[in-house]
Amino acid sequence: MQDKKAFVAIIKENEGIIYKITRVYTDTGEDQKDLYQDVVYQLWKAFDSFKGHSKISTWIYRITLNTAIAYLNKSKRRVKQVRLNFELLNPIDKKDTLTEERLTALYAMIKQLNVIEKGIIVLFLEGKSYQEIATITGFSSSNVGTRLSRIKTKLKKTLKTNMYGT
Amino acid sequence: MELEEMKTLWREMSVQIDEQKQLTDALIMDMTQQKYTQKFGKITTYETVGAVICFTIALFLIINFNRLDTWYLISCGIFTLGYLITLPILVLRSLKSIKSIHIGRNSYKESIIGFAKAKKHLLLIQKLGIYCNFILFLTCIPVASKLLGNKDIFLTGGSLWKYGFILITTIVMIFVSKWGYRCYKNMINSAENILKELED
Known part of the structure; x- marks a missing residue:
């Protein structure tokens, strides 16, 4: 009980x-x-x-x-x-369509990452430190750092592709 | 959207979400109960039923094996028997290994590795199954013909429609096998890529 x-x-x-x-x-x-x-x-x-x-x-x-x-x-x-x-x-106020659009775009970008990267980026966005991310995921802190910088590059590329369609 | 901008937006969403409470006490307990009762009917149902059918046919084959009286019928019988016993066991074992991955104890990395390896193993078995199904189709016809109709198909031959049926089925199986092989190849590659990335 x-x-x-x-x-x-x-x-x-x-x-x-x-x-x-x-x-x-x-x-x-x-x-x-x-x-x-x-x-x-x-x-x-x-x-x-x-x-x-x-x-x-x-x-x-x-x-x-x-x-x-x-x-x-x-x-x-x-x-x-x-x-x-x-x-x-409900993550947003229904009247706030701009935030809704930005959030949809944010989730769409995260969903394009692979399964390893998804877990790491979510924890990063949650404000977790490298050490905390390492504890939760089982990667080393330095590996988390390396992966986050790769994710950053990947996201930039995705953004460019989405903006210019190339 | 830069990483910092993403973080700010995420934070805004988190604040909004934390102000809400959707789940009630009863609903939370229902969720645990609901999944508990479902658990048993899940995942292995089809494979278990398939395995029981295979084992039943295998048993019938073992009991009547002495009726296969030529070397080629015996060879067909041995392959059929081997398939009916081995493949379901391999599939069930593989599924068991997927189910035994401990979600509560593992880290994220360990879970990804566990699932990717188990999935790769299961896919390899299923890929092997594609080839074996093809051979099984060719070996089970003479065996079934002998055991159910007491006819040696290699000696008595068959009617035109029978050959037509075998030919059409063979062609369909070639296409299905090719399609299946490509699907499995892609899925195995994707599991391998994940494992490779974890080594970095």
Whole structure:
């Protein structure tokens, strides 16, 4: 009972993290809901083994990213998914179309990256330090730095291509 | 959009999101329960059913194996039997290895490596399956003909429609195999690229 209460509180506190990551790894709202449910399920499954050695957010980032990877690998193999009826968070004020456009463009750029880069850029955008990204992803800090600079170059190229169509 | 600009936009979105609370206590617990009940019906259903069918046919073949009385029928029987037993086991083992990747314990990197390797392995088996299916098609006809109709197709021959059927099926299988091979090749390459990039 106590466990359930604590778990629910943690999920409520961090539902934004789950929303942001699941959106990166899915193309439609329905898929995002499926992955969202999957993440909550995986977190619940791993909750007992969470010993508190790391920060709760670190644990959530790790499991959410891992579940996203697993989801990508089995999405084509899904049988029947029982989807709960719930609303996803709304990242912008509905009237603010400019922000909406910029956010759509931002997600589109991230989605063009490969699976390794997606995880790293999301954590970077979340304001995590190289060391924190390294702890969550399992790469070394220097490797995270190298990869981020490659991502930066890649994003610049994508932007150029989108602007000039070449 | 520069990286810093992306970061600012992301931060703005995070603030907006953090102000909202969509999930209720009941919904969160439903999510855990819902997935729990689904888990068992997922992933391996088709493969398990396929494996049971293969093993049943293999059992029938083993029981009646002594009725295959020439070297070529025995050869066809051995290949068919080997296929029916080996391939489903390899596929199920491969799926098991995908399922056994520990999401709760692994780092992101370990998960990517685990999935890419397991996926590559499964794809290689499925690619092998394409070739084997082709041979199986050719070996199971004489075996089935002998065991079900007691006819040695190599000696008695067959009707024109039977040859026509074999010819058309063979042509279709060649095209399907070529298409399948290309698909698997691309997917295996993509898994290999990810693994290669992780070595950098």
